Amino acid sequence: MVIDHLSEVFDLVEVRGQLSGAFAVRGRWVTQGAVRSPLKLTVMVRGRCRLSTDGLDEPVALESGDVAVLTGRSWLRAEGGTGGIGDGPPVEFTPEPDEYALRVNGGDFAVDDVVLGGRVDLNPAGAALLTQSLPPVALVRASDAAAPTLRACVDRLVEEVTDDRPGAAFAVRQHAQLLLLEVLRAYLDRAEPPPGWLRALTDDRLRPALTLMHGDPGRPWGLAELARAAAMSRTSFAVRFRAAAGVPPLTYLNTWRMLLARRALRDDDVRIGALAAQLGYTSESAFSTAFKREVGEAPLRYRQRLRGVSS
Structure with a gap:
């Protein structure tokens, strides 16, 4: 896994x-x-x-x-x-x-x-x-x-x-x-890598929670639900996750969603509103704001630039 x-x-x-x-x-x-x-x-x-x-x-x-x-x-x-x-x-x-x-x-x-x-x-x-x-x-x-x-x-x-x-x-x-x-x-x-993705992906205790986030990124996962999957208390889970991944669980989840969004905008013809819903955002506007904060440009502009389309 x-x-x-x-x-x-x-x-x-x-x-x-x-x-x-x-x-x-x-x-x-x-x-x-x-x-x-x-x-x-x-x-x-x-x-x-x-x-x-x-x-x-x-x-x-x-x-x-x-x-x-x-x-x-x-x-x-x-x-x-x-x-x-x-x-x-x-x-x-x-x-x-x-x-x-x-x-x-x-x-x-x-x-x-x-x-x-x-x-x-x-x-x-x-x-x-x-x-x-x-x-x-x-x-x-x-x-x-x-x-x-x-x-x-x-x-x-x-x-x-x-x-x-x-x-x-x-x-x-x-x-x-x-x-x-x-x-x-x-x-x-x-060797144990520094805090980051590789270390998180090789942590057996965190694996059940990561499987949930990777398998259903559009679900509004909460800290308590992820901690239960890892058979840990909320506090212990949050501390261990941050020590391994370098970021809190929900920040990791947001980054994972943005990686999926980049690929979809690059390779697929999905509408931005539909993509926002797939990834768990309540509106296209909320998704666009999160994407621009993470990537530095709006989703439509990102797609146009990668595909060589003039705006």
């Missing part, structure tokens, strides 16, 4: 994992650049490196099979390989947008460092939700319990990147999506 809720949220916020760069190299190397996406992944397929970014007091070491997830960072630098001062400057790799071909520098994949870089594309609502739910740098180690599944996902991705088979671009996108999911699963298995 947790994964069902997580999948539901991922669909609404349009989470899309993308492989953004890859290289294999022999000898010393360095890569650095600006981070322009809310979530950035670095996968150390083989070898080792030292990774630096804003917000870290000192670089973190990545070994074979480790993955680093950077949240809301502005720059990234990684350096690795072997060699001494007399071996000349390190090979520098400059990330190219959407370039996933595995660049090789005179190497053999069996012995060289192999690095995959990825990013997570999100709509604005998704960026806000996921960046508040993950630490600035989340590490998933090859020694973690979920490592075998994660490793299998990485290996399939490397195969598609290196074999140059028909349909590789499509396959890379699909495997990058699965890689993102496996990384998040592995992280959630070994």
